[in-house]
Amino acid sequence: MKISRIASALFLLAFVAAGAAGCSLGRNMEADSGIVAEGRSAADGVKEGRVKITVSVWDNANSPQFQAMAEAFMEKNPDIDVELVDIRSDEYNNKLTVLLAGNESDPDVIMIKDADTQISMREKGQILDLTSYLARDGVDLSIYNGAAEQLQMDGKQYTLPFRQDWYVLFYNKDLFDAAGISYPADDMTWEEYEKLAEKMTFIKDGEAVYGTHHHTWMALVSNWAVQDGKHTLMSGDYSFLKPYYEQALRMQNAGVIQNYASLKVSNIHYTSVFEQQQCAMVPMGTWFIATLVQDRKAGNFDFNWGVTRIPHSAGIPAGSTVGSVTPIAVNAKSDVPDQAWEFVRFATSEAGAEVLADNSVFPAITTPGVVSRLASIEGFPEDGKAALSVKNFVFDRPVDAKMAAVRKVIEEEHDAIMIGEEDIDTGIANMNERAEEARSR
Known part of the structure; x- marks a missing residue:
């Protein structure tokens, strides 16, 4: 399984830390590392011709939108399996840094918890320049109300807005x-x-x-x-x-x-x-x-x-x-970059935004259809729909x-x-x- 390389890298980190503290390692390796793999995986029997991609997320048990996004994507892309790499929220940035520093191909898709960290990822060559994919597929960045352009570095698009507040x-x-x-x-x-x-x-x-x-x-x-x-x-x-x-x-x-x-x-x-x-x-x-x-x-x-x-x-x-976004990127070392891009493209599309809205999460796209879904959240004020329509979005x-x-x-x-x-x-x-x-x- 691809996940084994991720667990091994984090296990090594845990082993070194435990040794320095004179601790014993008697628990499950993945439990010690704070990482869990979820979703269809090689262990479940990936059918011939399918490709598997891994996606890093945090606190998946309390964030149903991640699993919902993976399932919606797999339904539309039956030749691709998605495995969620779940890391505790308070350890996410540190453990993701360790994974990327090892030049591993996993995770293929990276959810970036704090937008500022994409700078160091780009400087270290850890995330893929998506500019050519955007041009090839004719992605219209205006759908993000200005947020995508504000994520650009040196005029290139390394990440896209996934969700926002x-x-x-x-x-x-x-x-x-x-x-x-x-x-x-x-x-x-x-x-x-x-x-x-x-x-x-x-x-x-x-x-x-x-x-x-x-x-x-x-x-x-x-x-x-x-x-x-x-x-x-x-x-x-x-x-x-x-x-x-x-x-x-x-x-x-x-x-x-x-x-x-x-x-x-x-x-x-x-x-x-x-x-x-x-x-x-x-x-x-x-x-x-x-x-x-x-x-x-x-x-x-x-x-x-x-x-x-x-x-x-x-x-x-x-x-x-004014607000902030959660960007999403493709690992520059991914061995399946085209399939990873397909996931990013779906997750940041109107279809992906509707998945987030259905899980009471505010996406980076606020089309009328998305706004209607958000406004239907149980307990949301009936006359509050205007607040969900964004004309210009500034970081x-x-x-x-x-x-x-x-x-x-x-x-x-x-x-x-x-x-x-x-x-x-x-x-x-x-x-x-x-x-x-x-x-x-």
Whole structure:
């Protein structure tokens, strides 16, 4: 079996680590390595003429979309068997690094958990340039709403967007009804959002209700500044962030949002703030939809909630949003690259997107058919369909080898600005200087 080479590589890593710690190896080799093979495989009797491909995934037991994708692909491609290489989520990046460093042909298809890691994979020659396949098969990259182009490196396409999450606006319908104010529109500017939040700031049953809630992530300021697609967090001058910091501080000073320092010190999660009805709105990623659906079903809260498109700056069309993607690639050492590409092509097509949507996972494609499937998720608000339609998709942070270092210094200055330790101009000046140093290392 192809999987045996993968297990052997990870077993060797486990053996070395255990030896260094003076441990004994008495358990099953694959259990020790944290890897499991699932799906039709050689051990199940691959018929003559069939080709087998392996696909690396994480936490497959809790992620049914991976197996569903493999089964849908095999149904359409009966001459190809798919074997899932399941690795624990918290060990995925490290163990995938070990596998690829061994120049093995497995896994043939690579799910990339963190988009930034595709940079080192490309630099080490570990992932295949898909540009010729895309040209040969006439793949239209516009179906990904700009996400595919943002994954390109040196003008070449080494990965395609598999799934994605983007920012939308959640709101408490019951609080809006109680205040007699119309629900947030699906085409609203950030200025209109601020005014609506002011109206929705009031006292209910002796408790303060904030008009909206901004979590402590830097993204809750910087995302709106890069929403236009013209600026990124790798820009040399961060003055474009100033209007959004001014708005955040203005809302904080007016008591429209909770105090940043208090949230930071108390480590308060946005889920509790929204579910305990301490705020009327909260801008957050589409991953929050599953949380609300599950928590409402579990009885953690009983109010009616809604979701719509994230607000936008003037001049930017409604449906423009910010988020992140899970890319998928082909192992440059794969001994069946054509079949591996066929899997990638299917998984990133509208048919593959429908498989993800049917498993309550947000795909990188949001055609009307896909949106209808997502909107049919049990517990999803009937009037929330607009939030699922994306017109333009911008990465919250670009795919760049220096992004992690730059992000760290920007986050530190973000904290200083939001707690009042620095004024906005000083904080931005420090961002410019410190980010330049981080980029030059």
